Amino acid sequence: MHRRRSLTHSRTAASQGNWSVRCALLMALLGAGLFSATAVAAPTKEAKTARVETSQKALPGDYVGQEVCATCHEEIGKKFSSNAHAKLAEAHGKNGVTCEGCHGPGKAHVDGGGDVTKIFNPAKATAKEVDAKCLGCHQGQHANFERSGHGEANVSCVSCHSIHAGEDPEHLLKVAQPRLCFQCHTDIKPQFSMPFHHKVEEGLMQCSDCHNPHGTFGRKGLKSASQQDAICTKCHTETAGPFVYEHDVVKTEGCTSCHTPHGGPNPRLLNRANVNTLCLQCHSPSPNFTTGLPIGPAHNQNQQYQSCTICHTSIHGSNTSPIFFNSTE
Numbered sequence: 001m002h003r004r005r006s007l008t009h010s011r012t013a014a015s016q017g018n019w020s021v022r023c024a025l026l027m028a029l030l031g032a033g034l035f036s037a038t039a040v041a042a043p044t045k046e047a048k049t050a051r052v053e054t055s056q057k058a059l060p061g062d063y064v065g066q067e068v069c070a071t072c073h074e075e076i077g078k079k080f081s082s083n084a085h086a087k088l089a090e091a092h093g094k095n096g097v098t099c100e101g102c103h104g105p106g107k108a109h110v111d112g113g114g115d116v117t118k119i120f121n122p123a124k125a126t127a128k129e130v131d132a133k134c135l136g137c138h139q140g141q142h143a144n145f146e147r148s149g150h151g152e153a154n155v156s157c158v159s160c161h162s163i164h165a166g167e168d169p170e171h172l173l174k175v176a177q178p179r180l181c182f183q184c185h186t187d188i189k190p191q192f193s194m195p196f197h198h199k200v201e202e203g204l205m206q207c208s209d210c211h212n213p214h215g216t217f218g219r220k221g222l223k224s225a226s227q228q229d230a231i232c233t234k235c236h237t238e239t240a241g242p243f244v245y246e247h248d249v250v251k252t253e254g255c256t257s258c259h260t261p262h263g264g265p266n267p268r269l270l271n272r273a274n275v276n277t278l279c280l281q282c283h284s285p286s287p288n289f290t291t292g293l294p295i296g297p298a299h300n301q302n303q304q305y306q307s308c309t310i311c312h313t314s315i316h317g318s319n320t321s322p323i324f325f326n327s328t329e
């Protein structure tokens with residue numbers, strides 16, 4: 001969804017109501033104060049005080065423009081034309097700020113013959129400084145970032161994105177998924193090599209089909225399907241319902257009460273090796289009225305009853321059978 005929205009934006013970059021244009025406009029107005037605030041950034045406490053002072057003195061005239069930057073940073077300047085951020089130039093009758101939108105006004109840096117203390121380099125800044133800089137324009141898209149697992153753990157925008165040297169040009173990622181994610185989530189990797197797994201390593205789907213690395217309103221950065229259901233029903237539509245006879249637990253506790261989402265040793269990604277032990281976790285055959293668990297099967301527990309879903313086939317819910325028997329009419 002996010003992706004589509006940003007593409008739409010890019011196609012309408014000329015329109016006034018456009019996010020990127022408004023964003024760049026805002027920048028030019030606030031630009032002097034905002035960006036010079038980080039123009040001399042060295043991520044130390046002492047430097048912070050210095051920054052506040054310069055931020056009040058800086059003027060829009062401290063911008064020099066991309067052409068000047070490119071005279072010394074030729075390689076970066078050349079590659080930049082294919083960068084999504086090149087669009088920033090289209091603002092203000094094509095006088096928009098590009099390089100300096102992220103690096104802050106560059107006059108002092110240029111006058112100093114490339115004085116590195118006079119330019120903001122995100123690679124040397126703290127996570128919070130980088131996030132604030134990027135979110136200055138991308139807040140609308142990624143409003144949940146700061147309270148996401150990544151935002152809170154100081155995994156900054158440039159832990160995953162590289163503006164100038166990315167391997168995956170589409171989203172300016174440092175390296176492509178899932179390798180990007182596995183660099184840090186080494187404990188998750190083996191789950192996708194289990195006998196039964198979602199085909200992420202095979203390239204059939206991506207981590208970001210289920211997770212938004214920038215955070216969501218859900219737990220674990222999980223995306224949700226259009227009906228606000230679990231993300232799973234976006235692809236597994238047949239399990240979504242609504243059904244006349246719901247298997248309550250699908251709706252209340254969600255798919256992961258029975259399935260493991262990444263991969264596991266059991267067919268159908270089930271949490272348990274045997275279907276009956278899965279069911280009997282909740283459906284105790286010897287009812288204990290104090291536990292509040294659902295009723296157990298009153299039928300006997302002989303061998304022929306062990307494979308519960310042989311009879312209770314429509315296990316995710318049914319429109320015809322209150323006990324989830326085959327619902328094909």
Ligand code: HEC
Nearest residue numbers: 006009010020084085101102133134137157161170171172
């Ligand atoms: C001055 C405003 C501004 C700043 C600051 C900014 N961006 Fe952007 N960003 C944009 C615009 C405008 C686009 C193009 C959007 C479009 O194509 O619709 C863009 C595009 C992107 C894209 C590509 C989206 C895509 O899928 O094509 C990524 C990724 C991105 N920015 C990340 C960052 C990161 C990381 C930072 C901080 C280092 C950052 N941006 C700082 C304005 C900004």
Ligand code: HEC
Nearest residue numbers: 064068069072099100103106110113114116119120121124
């Ligand atoms: C007169 C030549 C010159 C111009 C013009 C120039 N730079 Fe630089 N820049 C340098 C030199 C030299 C370095 C240091 C390079 C190094 O150490 O590898 C540098 C380093 C940088 C760095 C890295 C700073 C660091 O902390 O390592 C950034 C970011 C940068 N320049 C951005 C810009 C931007 C943005 C512009 C345009 C506003 C610009 N430069 C214009 C010469 C220039």
Ligand code: HEC
Nearest residue numbers: 069073076077080085098099102122123158162163164165
């Ligand atoms: C969207 C934000 C953004 C824009 C726009 C941008 N940069 Fe950068 N720049 C970064 C980030 C982030 C880094 C840190 C290294 C990285 O992530 O690739 C960086 C690093 C640099 C460096 C240091 C390179 C190094 O290897 O350490 C230079 C020089 C530089 N940028 C110049 C430019 C020039 C010139 C332009 C315009 C043509 C520009 N940048 C536009 C975000 C930006």
Ligand code: HEC
Nearest residue numbers: 002003006131134135138145150155156157160171208213
């Ligand atoms: C943990 C890794 C990670 C971090 C941290 C991260 N991103 Fe991303 N970002 C991604 C991935 C992966 C995609 C591609 C998502 C997809 O395929 O749907 C992406 C896509 C984007 C896009 C394209 C629009 C979209 O949502 O698809 C923008 C813009 C963007 N990121 C900006 C940012 C900014 C700004 C920050 C910091 C506030 C940031 N990202 C932090 C991994 C990350």
Ligand code: HEC
Nearest residue numbers: 148149150153155159180181183184207208211213220221
């Ligand atoms: C630079 C290291 C790094 C990268 C790269 C990275 N992560 Fe993370 N991720 C973390 C850290 C640190 C945390 C927070 C601590 C934890 O939960 O392990 C985290 C947390 C998470 C969480 C739990 C979120 C929550 O709110 O509880 C998910 C899901 C996640 N990452 C998915 C991804 C995905 C998907 C990618 C690739 C697009 C990715 N990560 C890339 C470091 C990283």
Ligand code: HEC
Nearest residue numbers: 178181182185188198200206207209210211220256261262
């Ligand atoms: C089919 C959807 C799906 C895909 C694809 C997926 N995840 Fe997850 N992931 C989930 C769900 C659901 C959870 C929450 C599990 C739970 O706690 O109930 C989760 C949890 C996580 C967690 C938190 C684990 C913890 O113990 O807190 C991390 C980290 C994570 N995923 C990383 C990844 C990475 C990295 C990828 C890609 C290699 C990925 N996921 C692909 C659905 C998915």
Ligand code: HEC
Nearest residue numbers: 197198199205209231232234235255256259261267268269
């Ligand atoms: C982006 C689409 C997509 C999403 C989202 C998704 N799945 Fe899947 N799922 C698939 C595909 C495709 C397959 C079958 C191909 C394969 O073997 O990976 C599959 C296979 C399965 C299977 C095994 C089916 C079988 O016949 O063995 C189960 C169970 C499953 N998914 C549950 C889930 C759960 C639970 C979630 C949410 C955490 C989820 N899926 C999210 C696409 C998706």
Ligand code: HEC
Nearest residue numbers: 230232233236239249250254255257258259268275309315
């Ligand atoms: C009460 C436990 C339970 C819950 C909750 C549950 N499932 Fe299942 N699911 C099963 C069982 C058991 C099977 C295996 C059925 C069989 O043996 O054929 C299964 C099979 C599947 C399959 C394989 C195809 C099929 O229909 O047989 C998919 C896909 C699937 N589930 C997705 C989901 C999704 C998505 C959710 C959440 C909306 C979900 N499940 C919730 C128990 C559950």
Ligand code: HEC
Nearest residue numbers: 247248249257278279281282294295308312315322323324
């Ligand atoms: C995580 C707990 C959980 C698991 C696991 C689970 N169920 Fe249920 N099941 C429920 C709940 C809750 C109800 C609703 C009970 C109620 O309304 O009293 C229910 C209802 C039912 C009903 C309808 C009974 C009725 O009186 O409405 C049947 C049949 C059923 N489950 C079969 C199964 C089978 C077969 C399995 C294993 C594939 C299974 N369940 C796994 C929680 C679970």
Ligand code: HEC
Nearest residue numbers: 276279280283295296297298299304305306307308311323
């Ligand atoms: C041979 C077919 C068959 C198998 C296998 C089977 N059931 Fe049933 N189940 C039924 C029938 C028929 C009913 C309707 C009530 C009855 O006749 O006892 C039922 C009813 C239920 C009910 C509703 C409560 C009740 O007893 O009326 C639950 C819960 C249930 N079964 C769970 C299970 C579980 C758990 C398993 C696996 C351990 C299982 N069933 C295996 C046929 C089967």
